[in-house]
Amino acid sequence: MFDTSIEERDDFLLVKLKGDLDVYSKEDFVEFNDKSLKNTDNNLVIDLENLDYIDSTGLGMFINIYKDQEEKEKYVKIINPKENIKKLFKITDLTNLFDMEE
Template identity: 35%
Template sequence: MSININSKLDSQNNFWDIALEGELDVSTADKLKEHLHKLAEEEIVDMKINLTNLDYIDSTGLGVMIGVLKKLKIEDKEIYILNPKSNVRKIFTITGLDKIFKVEG
């Protein structure tokens, strides 16, 4: 199980453009946590996380996103979840996190 993370700052529109690929679970969550916190330290702006190529997410992965969202909310910033596959979207819906994150697509 692995995860690939690609990110770039869209300074024109003022947000982090992040794409996740693979599986986000207990074995890959720390990698994402370090990456997202590093981005937030670099620049506190909204994060748009594209999940088009994310095949799986578990509660550990959700916890990482919640932790980063709390940090961003202090500065009135958001995390947008873009294009989740149906099985990933279902996890957000079941947990009620679709009400906390901005889920689009």
């Protein structure tokens, strides 16, 4: 199961991801990204507290979000990652792209 929610804050959008972000949830996440994130001019804070699993497909989607935000000169910050997700971001060197909460 995969779910998303979004909250507008003063100077950013808080994006909450829940469940598993993988090849099976790709279509749902792409639709969410296209409708809610791609056209925003806000910075993004992505809360991964309730994200249990991510695979290479999910990592690719994060890279797409990063590229979209970079083109708009906006940032992406990742907060509350679980250890397994934080480890995956580290071994793939994605911590260099994202401001990731330790």
